[in-house]
Amino acid sequence: MNKFFHKGFFKEIFRQLLVPGLICGGLLMLVLAVIALDSFARIADVFPVPTGKNMAGPFILFVYVTGFLFTFLAYGWLNKRSNSDFYHSLPVTRSAMYFSTSCAVLLWMFIGILGFAVLRALVSLVTGTPFNYLLFLCVVINMLIASVEVVGAVSISCALSGTRFLSLFGAAIVLFMPRLLLTVLSLFIDGIQNGTLIVSKLSFLFDPSYNIIGSPLSWMRLGMFNMIATDVDYANVSAMVYTLCYSLLLHAAACVLFVKRRSEAAGTNAAGNGFRRIAAICIGMPLLLVLGALILFDNLPPNAAFVGLLLIAISFVFFCLFSIICTKSGRKTLRDMPWFLVSIGAAALLVLASRWIVRYAQSLELAPEDIKGYYLVDSEDTAYYDIYTGARGDDYTDVLTEDIKFTDEESRRIIAERIDSDSVSASNAGNSIRVRVDRKHGCDVYRRIFLSTREYNKLVELRMLNERYAEICYEFPKGVNYYAVDNLNMHYSNELVKIFKDEYETLSDEMKVSVRTPYSPEYYDQSEIHSLLIYGCDGVKNYSRSYAIDARMPRTYAAYLDMLNELHSRSAIKALNEIEAWGVTKDENVSFDIRIEGNELSGYVSLWDFYQGSDPNSDDPHEYVPELFELISILKNAGLTNDIEDHLIVYTNYYDYREVIRSADDFGIMAIKLSDEDMDRVRELMAAIDAKYHVQETEYWESY
Amino acid sequence: MISVNGLTKRFDSFTAIDGLNCSIPEGCIYGMVGSNGAGKSTLLRLISGIYKPDAGSVTIDGEKTYENAAVKDRLVFVPDELYFLPRSNLVRMAKLYSSVYSKFSTERFRELVSTFRLDPTANLGTFSKGMRRQAATILALSCNADYILFDETFDGLDPVMRNLVKNLLYDDVMSRRATAVITSHSLRELEDTCDQLALLHKGGIIFESEIDDLKTSLFKVQVAFEGDYDRSKFSSIEMLSFSKKGSVSSLIVRGDRDQTEATIRAMKPILFEILPLSLEEVFVYEMDALGYEFSDVLKQEVN
Structure with a gap:
């Protein structure tokens, strides 16, 4: 009989969890069914490769729910004396009891996670929807580790407490409190410095990646605190190792506590007053931390003393409420009250610690010879997007160049000059980059450094001298790609990409950068850009890239126009015919849209956009019909074209409300060529229709 | 043989067992009698390795019982307040026992179920107090343990069932040289069952003797x-x-x-x-x- 594992007991606990295990597994399968249905519905669509965060969502929920539920169920006997006596009378050592129980709980969780993972991957495989299998594998490994962490934390609480109430609060505190305090500390640090320090990179402790299960606390990142947390990097092996070690430590602690636990503690607080007081201190802290933040950020309201006292009073009430619920004794609560001072002390300590950490981190000074080189950490553009979306920048170049180290002397000199604390005051310079500095001695340092325009451009220039960097900047994405071209289906998109890739290789380096959207400045203001969108992955990294399809790539563009006509011109003609018919019937259940884009060398210009909605209240709203008929007639009779320099693109959208399912034919596009004379007439007709329509529209609204 | 030497167990400020000494020889039925709070149940829990002694020791054949799975595999404890898995039946409980007790006999379990005429598939939650006690007795005796500890053995049993349990105990003691330690509030109950009797009072044995x-x-x-x-x-x-x-x-x-x-x-x-x-x-x-x-x-x- 093993001292640390009892096969029979393990089987018994596993059996006890059969019903909850099957229920939770069933719920997970429901989630899978939704994902599967969604995937089948989007089988012809191209969308971004799911990020680690996207893929981890159902898993994290499952891990939280089952981690708490299964562990509480497995250790439910600890909360009642007779039950506890029975289990402790069994011929199983406590250590074996602990590990057998943990293994049984984890096995159920692993079955759920792995079962879901295999089926989820199969769904993607069958539907062919964008998916990063390697990243998914990392997510699954992370979730397995996260399960170990949750079960460890809940087990600690079960071993320390003897009542359900304290067990639940205790588990949440053990699991989340360390990460919560670190996140608050991160918020404090971020709030009192000028964005120079990348807080999550100050230490692995501040990096949510290093505590997978606590990472959802990054929801605390609010607007101004955008630099606190990044999405969990599920492919970070050292984070996995860290979390695993942390989880095993939790289990070691839980096992020791479980072995030391007095059997007679069932139904009472097993750890006596200590655990309850620690929990109460934690309960009393959050509002005190808010007060700490107000003081720290010099953001005190006019009636600061009152607000401060109010926050302290509410915290104190929470503290006492928790204590009285746990002890059910006024005398014991009275004895607990002085411990509230520890809550205040801990909050004050966090405030002081944040100031000290910032001072210490900003005091770093480096000479060029202390630096081996630097890496780029997200580009400025992606940092900009971080603020609003919370997402990492995933442009192909940004993603693929993260691991390139720039070691030239000039770059090192600029970095060394700007990394010291003085550069904080240069934050108004506007040119900043986020870098990881590889030091000769000591670990890497992450900073946002602020540069003058000259320095900024110099660094860009020096980076382009790096062969690998330049290659990535100019190359067509080389990973597993999923292509989507505006208005084309998947088959035509793939066909067009073949032509695009061939032509792309013939472009100059400058042009290769120029055709990228939306970053090419001369096209930035356009509303209408036909583009090729690429979602892909290289190893565990997901990326995206977008290219404009226009006259700068003539072969691609001509092929694109041909494909548009081939795919959608019949629908466009059909829609125009139906609109003509509507002109006679004036059917009130019909709406339609005609949009005309003109092609100019600088890109597309929206020439005309006309919408007719169903209008049952108006007797004769269609005074513009004769002009519309003439316009349609010209458009219908114009020849289709792939002339990249001289064409119009006509979009039609016709919808009959009586049809339940919308037909693919309702939407039409065609590229047409008009004679100069027809073009002039079209312009006149568009203006005439607009004039009548708008007058009518104004009258219509004025009647209200 | 069960040896208890200088055993002390405290619950906060209350001393439940105070320097208790006794020895229970193999192959006997040892009865313990005492008032509420005398320490009978605590002593049984200490013997069965549920509680850790604050002082002194409990050994079975020279080995301590607390956290000793090998020794605990040789003893089975039926507490005064019985525990069964929620919504379980006898068959389910037998599975639990057979998972952890190496000498659990399914054959004996079946025999005993038929002797007691209990429905092994019925929900134990629907059983009366006496029937639950019978169920616990069946499970305990099926473990074929060398030491059987019963707390309030006959609590809730009707006279017929009391005799049946007594006979089964005799049978185990005679045929397997098992040792039974039983407690009761009633001297009359123990009188015709036990070989030895101890009277507990305020955490100590104040009198111990063979009944004959x-x-x-x-x-x-x-x-x-x-x-x-x-x-x-x-x-x-x-x-x-x-x-x-x-x-x-x-x-x-x-x-x-x-x-x-x-x-x-x-x-x-x-x-x-x-x-x-x-x-x-x-x-x-x-x-x-x-x-x-x-x-x-x-x-x-x-x-």
Whole structure:
């Protein structure tokens, strides 16, 4: 009989969890069914490769729910004396009891996670929807580790407490409190410095990646605190190792506590007053931390003393409420009250610690010879997007160049000059980059450094001298790609990409950068850009890239126009015919849209956009019909074209409300060529229709 | 053999067991009697390795029981407050026991279920108190343990079932040389079951003896003589109690019955009779002899 594992007991606990295990597994399968249905519905669509965060969502929920539920169920006997006596009378050592129980709980969780993972991957495989299998594998490994962490934390609480109430609060505190305090500390640090320090990179402790299960606390990142947390990097092996070690430590602690636990503690607080007081201190802290933040950020309201006292009073009430619920004794609560001072002390300590950490981190000074080189950490553009979306920048170049180290002397000199604390005051310079500095001695340092325009451009220039960097900047994405071209289906998109890739290789380096959207400045203001969108992955990294399809790539563009006509011109003609018919019937259940884009060398210009909605209240709203008929007639009779320099693109959208399912034919596009004379007439007709329509529209609204 | 040496167990400020010593030999039925809070259940929990002693030790065949799975595999404990898995039946509980007890016999389990005439597939939650006790007994006896610890063994059982349990216990003790330790509030209950009896009071054993010795070494004599006499007439006999009404005296005597009879008959009594004592009476007189103010306590036990 093993001292640390009892096969029979393990089987018994596993059996006890059969019903909850099957229920939770069933719920997970429901989630899978939704994902599967969604995937089948989007089988012809191209969308971004799911990020680690996207893929981890159902898993994290499952891990939280089952981690708490299964562990509480497995250790439910600890909360009642007779039950506890029975289990402790069994011929199983406590250590074996602990590990057998943990293994049984984890096995159920692993079955759920792995079962879901295999089926989820199969769904993607069958539907062919964008998916990063390697990243998914990392997510699954992370979730397995996260399960170990949750079960460890809940087990600690079960071993320390003897009542359900304290067990639940205790588990949440053990699991989340360390990460919560670190996140608050991160918020404090971020709030009192000028964005120079990348807080999550100050230490692995501040990096949510290093505590997978606590990472959802990054929801605390609010607007101004955008630099606190990044999405969990599920492919970070050292984070996995860290979390695993942390989880095993939790289990070691839980096992020791479980072995030391007095059997007679069932139904009472097993750890006596200590655990309850620690929990109460934690309960009393959050509002005190808010007060700490107000003081720290010099953001005190006019009636600061009152607000401060109010926050302290509410915290104190929470503290006492928790204590009285746990002890059910006024005398014991009275004895607990002085411990509230520890809550205040801990909050004050966090405030002081944040100031000290910032001072210490900003005091770093480096000479060029202390630096081996630097890496780029997200580009400025992606940092900009971080603020609003919370997402990492995933442009192909940004993603693929993260691991390139720039070691030239000039770059090192600029970095060394700007990394010291003085550069904080240069934050108004506007040119900043986020870098990881590889030091000769000591670990890497992450900073946002602020540069003058000259320095900024110099660094860009020096980076382009790096062969690998330049290659990535100019190359067509080389990973597993999923292509989507505006208005084309998947088959035509793939066909067009073949032509695009061939032509792309013939472009100059400058042009290769120029055709990228939306970053090419001369096209930035356009509303209408036909583009090729690429979602892909290289190893565990997901990326995206977008290219404009226009006259700068003539072969691609001509092929694109041909494909548009081939795919959608019949629908466009059909829609125009139906609109003509509507002109006679004036059917009130019909709406339609005609949009005309003109092609100019600088890109597309929206020439005309006309919408007719169903209008049952108006007797004769269609005074513009004769002009519309003439316009349609010209458009219908114009020849289709792939002339990249001289064409119009006509979009039609016709919808009959009586049809339940919308037909693919309702939407039409065609590229047409008009004679100069027809073009002039079209312009006149568009203006005439607009004039009548708008007058009518104004009258219509004025009647209200 | 179960050896308990200087055993102490405290719950906060309350001392449940206070320096207790006893030894329970193999192959016997050892009864423990005592009032509420005397420490019977705590002692059983300490013997079965549920509680950790604050001082002293409990060993079974020289090995400590606490956190010793090998020793605990040889003993089974049926507590006063029974535990069954939620919504389980006997078959499910048997699975649990068979998972952890190496000597659990499914065959014996089936036999016992049929002997007790319980439905093994019925929800234990629907069982009466007595039926639950029967179920626990079936499970415990199916473990084929060397040491069987019963707390309030017969609580809730009807007379037929009490006899059945007793017989099963005898059978185990006789056939497998198992050792049973049982507790009860009722001396009468233990009287015809146990080989040895211990009386617990305030966390200690104040009296321990083999039942046969108790019953044979202590007896009541009723005797009458012509003419007046007093207690001094019996100075050659070890008496625990003497009372006289008229010419008839009642003596509680400790010693050899034949020798006592011979001594008294030599005094030419006009009436002489030796009467057996009930176990309660034996306990009362023994306690008196030990100097305990015990009559109230024992009355409580007897009742």
